[in-house]
Amino acid sequence: MKVEKMTMPIYMDYSSTTPVDPRVAEKMIPFITEDFGNPASRSHPYGWTAEKAVEIARKEVAKLVNADPREIVWTSGATESNNLAIKGAGNFYSTKGKHIVTLATEHKAVIDAVREMERLGFTTTFLQPEPDGLVDIEKFKAALRPDTVLASVMMVNNEIGVIQDITALGNICREQNIIFHVDAAQATGKVEIDLEKLPVDLMSFSAHKTYGPKGIGALYVRRKPRIRIEAQMHGGGQERGMRSGTLATHQIVGMGEAFRIAREEMGEENARIKKMQHRLYEGLTEIDETYVNGDLEKRVPHNLNISFNYVEGESLVMAIKGIAVSSGSACTSASLEPSYVLRSLGRSDEMAHSSIRFSIGRFTKEEDIDYTIQLLKEKIGRLRELSPLWEMFQDGVDIDKVEWAAH
Amino acid sequence: MVPFIKGGGQERGLRSGTENLAGIIGFGKACERAAANTVLFDKTIRPLQSYLEQHLVQMGAVIFGDQAKRLPNTSFFAFPRLDGVTLLTALDKKGFAVASGSACSSNSNEPSHVLLAMGIDKELAQGAIRVSMGVETTLEQVKSFITSLKMEIERLKQLAAMAA
Numbered sequence: 159m160k161v162e163k164m165t166m167p168i169y170m171d172y173s174s175t176t177p178v179d180p181r182v183a184e185k186m187i188p189f190i191t192e193d194f195g196n197p198a199s200r201s202h203p204y205g206w207t208a209e210k211a212v213e214i215a216r217k218e219v220a221k222l223v224n225a226d227p228r229e230i231v232w233t234s235g236a237t238e239s240n241n242l243a244i245k246g247a248g249n250f251y252s253t254k255g256k257h258i259v260t261l262a263t264e265h266k267a268v269i270d271a272v273r274e275m276e277r278l279g280f281t282t283t284f285l286q287p288e289p290d291g292l293v294d295i296e297k298f299k300a301a302l303r304p305d306t307v308l309a310s311v312m313m314v315n316n317e318i319g320v321i322q323d324i325t326a327l328g329n330i331c332r333e334q335n336i337i338f339h340v341d342a343a344q345a346t347g348k349v350e351i352d353l354e355k356l357p358v359d360l361m362s363f364s365a366h367k368t369y370g371p372k373g374i375g376a377l378y379v380r381r382k383p384r385i386r387i388e389a390q391m392h393g394g395g396q397e398r399g400m401r402s403g404t405l406a407t408h409q410i411v412g413m414g415e416a417f418r419i420a421r422e423e424m425g426e427e428n429a430r431i432k433k434m435q436h437r438l439y440e441g442l443t444e445i446d447e448t449y450v451n452g453d454l455e456k457r458v459p460h461n462l463n464i465s466f467n468y469v470e471g472e473s474l475v476m477a478i479k480g481i482a483v484s485s486g487s488a489c490t491s492a493s494l495e496p497s498y499v500l501r502s503l504g505r506s507d508e509m510a511h512s513s514i515r516f517s518i519g520r521f522t523k524e525e526d527i528d529y530t531i532q533l534l535k536e537k538i539g540r541l542r543e544l545s546p547l548w549e550m551f552q553d554g555v556d557i558d559k560v561e562w563a564a565h
Numbered sequence: 566m567v568p569f570i571k572g573g574g575q576e577r578g579l580r581s582g583t584e585n586l587a588g589i590i591g592f593g594k595a596c597e598r599a600a601a602n603t604v605l606f607d608k609t610i611r612p613l614q615s616y617l618e619q620h621l622v623q624m625g626a627v628i629f630g631d632q633a634k635r636l637p638n639t640s641f642f643a644f645p646r647l648d649g650v651t652l653l654t655a656l657d658k659k660g661f662a663v664a665s666g667s668a669c670s671s672n673s674n675e676p677s678h679v680l681l682a683m684g685i686d687k688e689l690a691q692g693a694i695r696v697s698m699g700v701e702t703t704l705e706q707v708k709s710f711i712t713s714l715k716m717e718i719e720r721l722k723q724l725a726a727m728a729a
């Protein structure tokens with residue numbers, strides 16, 4: 159099957175995935191064609207070359223988050239890392255207790271892995287965040303019980319970009335001897351991560367959110383104090399038995415290079431992206447009745463999630479085909495369910511449906527921002543012209559108080 | 566099946582996680598080529614395997630599974646009383662990348678569990694060497710491999726004789 163090339167919309171969906179940085183792609187190619195050896199092959203230079211490349215990449219990944227390379231375990235992505243962390247640590251330490259605490263706004267990979275633990279006899283608490291998307295530290299503390307064995311809180315939310323206070327949450331877990339897992343898939347290259355200081359035991363990463371390839375990720379597993387996990391994937395015993403399977407050398411090399419670039423350039427890059435986020439925010443909030451979802455300050459510069467009141471979600475998405483964005487998370491945007499993350503913040507179904515996640519990144523240009531603002535202003539104006547609700551709102555009718563005639 | 570990695574619900578929920586797009590396209594293309602070339606693969610490599618194995622047998626090698634239906638590209642063999650690792654190291658120095666068994670288990674110096682399960686004597690299994698070829702392997706390479714192997718075996722036998 160051949161997919162026809164079409165004129166592509168402007169990419170404003172960096173939180174779904176990022177393009178592979180050309181420097182990363184270039185670095186990967188020789189490991190597909192020439193240095194293709196199996197890193198586990200011990201008897202010849204093909205294997206040695208591959209193994210060396212894998213270890214250099216492991217150092218680069220470790221360096222971005224200030225960890226020891228021996229604490230990095232390769233996986234196929236953050237989904238697998240989350241599953242490995244939650245099932246692996248939950249099961250290993252299950253004799254200590256069988257209660258798990260997490261947030262209602264976690265990525266599905268955490269939520270469904272925790273649900274899976276319920277099937278295995280664990281009890282769980284899904285904490286609702288505050289309306290700004292952040293979890294209340296006291297409420298978190300109150301949710302912990304003597305039999306709580308594991309807590310899992312994401313660093314950066316994929317839909318609204320808010321940054322949780324990982325230090326405060328981790329300290330509470332430390333005090334109570336609870337394993338703390340953090341999904342940092344959306345955080346690398348956007349937020350400083352220093353695992354020497356952070357009280358975190360397990361942390362998940364994915365390469366493709368940070369200009370690396372899809373299908374490769376890592377799990378950080380702390381060595382001091384040593385955290386143990388039960389392997390979920392059994393076989394050849396790679397990754398010290400924690401995750402078997404032939405290592406994808408070129409993918410790993412790509413992730414290493416992507417994380418090296420992130421470490422070196424994130425300071426300058428985030429300042430530039432923040433300016434564009436501000437420009438986008440200023441432009442879009444000139445439109446009446448717009449509501450930003452999630453805290454504006456404790457948020458990565460790459461994300462702006464806005465609900466446009468009095469427009470119908472689906473028509474809005476259809477009207478702005480010139481830009482590629484998400485409404486809700488990409489993983490669930492095929493369904494017409496309102497985003498469970500926005501619902502958790504207390505947004506109505508309508509407001510959740512009429513929300514757009516704009517996410518920008520390394521290759522976003524200022525013209526893209528200006529085009530987006532123009533497009534939204536024009537289309538929302540037109541959609542509202544057709545909307546009786548908007549007309550009533552303009553006339554000062556409080557729509558929530560209208561008693562609709564029954565049909 | 567109960568899904569094993571849960572999350573975004575990709576692959577009809579059976580295997581969540583953002584798809585390895587480039588990898589999948591590569592796999593598809595590789596399968597397409599493999600489907601087109603299966604016969605060719607057999608035709609080009611089977612004669613190389615026969616040639617190699619004839620010489621190996623002349624040199625005193627035991628070829629594992631030689632009576633069974635086998636792939637045309639893989640020969641797993643051992644020389645009685647010759648250590649596999651020593652031979653591998655020597656072959657590597659001469660420019661041949663071969664293995665003592667599967668790469669996944671090459672970390673350990675244990676003899677192949679596959680050979681043991683086949684009832685092969687442990688000592689013989691310890692000497693196992695796996696040669697696996699591809700469509701790019703040439704007769705010249707196979708000949709040159711046989712020459713090097715012969716020289717190495719002679720040398721190792723002499724060393725053993727001197728030590729005895």
Ligand SMILES: Cc1ncc(COP(=O)(O)O)c(C=O)c1O
Pocket residue numbers: 234235236237238265267312314315316341342343344364366373375489573581582583584
């Ligand atoms: C916060 C978060 N966690 C986990 C994932 C899953 O990553 P992947 O699909 O690469 O396994 C994603 C992205 O899809 C994410 O945004």
